[in-house]
Amino acid sequence: MALAERTEQQDRRAREHVTALPAVTLAPARVWPRLRLSARGAIIAALLVFTLVKQLVLVAAYPPFQGHDEVGHYGNLWTMEHFGRLPTLSDNMPVVLDPYSMYTLDWPAVYTANHPPLYYLLTYRIMRAAGSDAPEDLLPRLYALRLASILPFLLAIWLTYLLARVLFPRDTFLTLTAPAAIAFGPQLSFEGAIINNDILSILWGALILYLCAAALRRGLPPWRALALGVALGTGLLVKATLTVFLPLAALVAIWVRWPRPWGAIRTRAYWRGTLGAAAAMIVPALAIPAPWYAYLHRTYGDFSAFTAIQNLQAAWNVPAGTFGELLLSKEFHLERIRESVGYYGWKLIPLTVWQERLVHGAIILCGVGLVIGLGRVAWGWRAGRRPETVQVAGVVLLLLAALAMYAATIYFGTMFLLTQARYFFPIAGAGAILGLLGVRALLPDRWQRPAAALTIAAFAAFNLWLMLGSVLPYAFF
Amino acid sequence: MRSFSWRRGRWFGTVLLTLALTGLLALANWWLPLAITDFAGGRRVVGLGTIWETFFARLPPAAPGILGRAPLLAGLVVALFALAYIIVATLRLPE
Numbered sequence: 105m106a107l108a109e110r111t112e113q114q115d116r117r118a119r120e121h122v123t124a125l126p127a128v129t130l131a132p133a134r135v136w137p138r139l140r141l142s143a144r145g146a147i148i149a150a151l152l153v154f155t156l157v158k159q160l161v162l163v164a165a166y167p168p169f170q171g172h173d174e175v176g177h178y179g180n181l182w183t184m185e186h187f188g189r190l191p192t193l194s195d196n197m198p199v200v201l202d203p204y205s206m207y208t209l210d211w212p213a214v215y216t217a218n219h220p221p222l223y224y225l226l227t228y229r230i231m232r233a234a235g236s237d238a239p240e241d242l243l244p245r246l247y248a249l250r251l252a253s254i255l256p257f258l259l260a261i262w263l264t265y266l267l268a269r270v271l272f273p274r275d276t277f278l279t280l281t282a283p284a285a286i287a288f289g290p291q292l293s294f295e296g297a298i299i300n301n302d303i304l305s306i307l308w309g310a311l312i313l314y315l316c317a318a319a320l321r322r323g324l325p326p327w328r329a330l331a332l333g334v335a336l337g338t339g340l341l342v343k344a345t346l347t348v349f350l351p352l353a354a355l356v357a358i359w360v361r362w363p364r365p366w367g368a369i370r371t372r373a374y375w376r377g378t379l380g381a382a383a384a385m386i387v388p389a390l391a392i393p394a395p396w397y398a399y400l401h402r403t404y405g406d407f408s409a410f411t412a413i414q415n416l417q418a419a420w421n422v423p424a425g426t427f428g429e430l431l432l433s434k435e436f437h438l439e440r441i442r443e444s445v446g447y448y449g450w451k452l453i454p455l456t457v458w459q460e461r462l463v464h465g466a467i468i469l470c471g472v473g474l475v476i477g478l479g480r481v482a483w484g485w486r487a488g489r490r491p492e493t494v495q496v497a498g499v500v501l502l503l504l505a506a507l508a509m510y511a512a513t514i515y516f517g518t519m520f521l522l523t524q525a526r527y528f529f530p531i532a533g534a535g536a537i538l539g540l541l542g543v544r545a546l547l548p549d550r551w552q553r554p555a556a557a558l559t560i561a562a563f564a565a566f567n568l569w570l571m572l573g574s575v576l577p578y579a580f581f
Numbered sequence: 582m583r584s585f586s587w588r589r590g591r592w593f594g595t596v597l598l599t600l601a602l603t604g605l606l607a608l609a610n611w612w613l614p615l616a617i618t619d620f621a622g623g624r625r626v627v628g629l630g631t632i633w634e635t636f637f638a639r640l641p642p643a644a645p646g647i648l649g650r651a652p653l654l655a656g657l658v659v660a661l662f663a664l665a666y667i668i669v670a671t672l673r674l675p676e
Contacts, residue, residue: 147670150663157653157660164640164648234645243643251645276674284667456618557671564664572632573617580635581619 144279148265152258154564155287159254162297162571165579168246169204171298172449172526176208176216178246178299180224181231183214190224191217192403193412200239207450209522210416218409220396222341223301227252249299256307257296261287263310264533270317271498271537277544277552278537281559285536286310288563290570291525292532294448302526305343309530311335312349313505316356320497324360329381330388332357337392344408345527348508350389352501357385359497410519417520424517431514440513441467443525446570453574462566470542477545499541502534595666595673602665610661633657 141149169175175197182198183191196212197205205211227249234248235241265283272278286292295303315332322328332353339346361378363369397407404412414421430436445463446455455463481491509528517523528535540559547555611630618624637650646652 143670143674147667147674150666150670154660154663154667157656157663160648160653160656161636164644164653165636168641243641244645247641247644247648251647276671280671453618553672553674557668560671561668569615572629573615576632576636577617577619579620580632580639581617 144269144276147280148262148283151284151287152261155258155261155293156254158287158293158567158571159257159297160251162293162575163247163250163254165571165576166294166298166448167579168243169201169207170449170452171250171294171300172524173216174207174246174299174449175201175204176214177219177223177301178249179214180216180219181228181249182237183217184224184228185232185237190221190399193217193409193416198237200237200242213416215413215416218400218404218413219301220341220343220393222338223304226304227299246299250297253296253298253300253303256303257293260292260296260303260307260310260533263307263314264536267310267314267317267533268537270314270321271495275544275552277547277556277559278540280556281540281543281563282533282536284560284563285540286532288560288567289532289536290445290567291443291447292529293567293571295526295529298449301343302529305339305346305530306532308335308339308342308346309349309509310533312339312346312353313502313531313534316353316501317498319356319360320501321494324357324381325377326380326384329357330384333385333388334392336385336389340389340393341396343530345509345512346530348512349505349530352505352508353385353389355504356501357381414519421521423519424521424523427514427518430517430523436514436517440525440528446574448575448578453578455570459566459570467539469546470539473542473545474538475542477542480545499538502531502538505531505534506538591673595669598669598673599662599666602669603662606661606665607658610657 169178178201179195179197180191182201183189183195186198187195191214193213193215195214195217197208197214209215230248230252231245234245261283264286265279268275268279268282292306295306312332312335315328315335319328319332324332336346336350336353339349361381363374368374400407400409403409424430424436425433441463442455442460443451446459447453484491506528509531513523513525513527516527543555543559609629610633611628613629614626615629615632616624616626617632637653640648640650640653
């Protein structure tokens, strides 16, 4: 209770400095207070406006169907339109996509048919509204579907801001630079401008992490447990890789509902609250995705359709290596870094040597900062200066999420040659906060604001350097 | 007569600095040379203005209206202002 009161006071202090949007200064007295933005909120609003325009440019700039699996995802939607059902791996792509067949893996099969259906259900109406299935409407449909990816990207940026704010409410540097890292992440921006379900998995990853962090900070009443359960359940309808969040959310729930003091375990109120929260979380997390995974099992004989995919790709697909081999392979990790920052789709736009060196330098800086920060915390702990428990638990949560998702990416490589960095993009927000926590550890408190401005400017410059120096010239020169 | 308000003064200063930085960014966005990698992988140096001119001249005709020349040009101006505001407002955040 004391912690909740303290948090409310912190939130009130953070809201003290408010700024007005000129367009709403005449809003009625009741509406006005709800529309006021904190000073940091106004900066995030400006970041979202900038990102919206940047995404529009990317949507228009990138050549049709050259985003990774754009053809495949359109094939899913086309099958739903023509046969009134979800596609299977036995279905074929429409002939109209033949000119883009080089941007697929297993032409003419709809090789994305094993992807969960939520992305397709959400975008189906948008595709239909953009035109008919006539060949001349193919490109208007493509651009409409690409535009639809922008909104989830903007929401992911906003949720990263909320995630950073709920864990570090008084830290200006982290709350501003973490969402900027997402907004200016070149490959993340690309996901937010092409037809793909990865952008939804990035959004859902940010949402689940935010709800977990909010539970750590403010507790797990039944309504928040329900929200977390619905997010987990619908997440499994976005992409199977989000399964990684199930054990993490369970750990958070156990930590938050752990009886403190231990004697609380003997009270009826503790069990009523805990069992209510558990039911509110577990039931939707299992019930929402159950029909889809039952469908997969009925159609392919397992819950992932991996065996069917392996059979489909038997001619070219081999495991990239064993888990140990991939874990110890320097080239494997370097390739994931390249894919995280550049490449854009079918690896047609590589980074230059200098761009790679800059990225490596930034990663090393973050790593060194994290080690120094960890040492400083340990030293302070010995001297009796204990950090806030919620922040320690939150950082451990982000670290576990990042490690689990990266391990899942390696594991995928033990079955498929083409494991890729985008499989761990759902923890992009966690990665951004952890990396920037390293930079933050190197900064004195009084340098927070100039360092934040400099970091955001550096992110923007790097993103625009790639967009103007590589992406636009690739498409138009 | 209304007395001077530090908060209003602070807001006015932020707007002025944002406008000044927007102008600088717009100039840089037009005049700055940049080494580019073209479709064939060749490297050459061109002005940013040339890149934008080429982009606007070859916008996909099949794209919806929001991806037309006029909305994107207007958006570019707004985006430059937003970027300038992000940097200026971050520097001038209250302690």
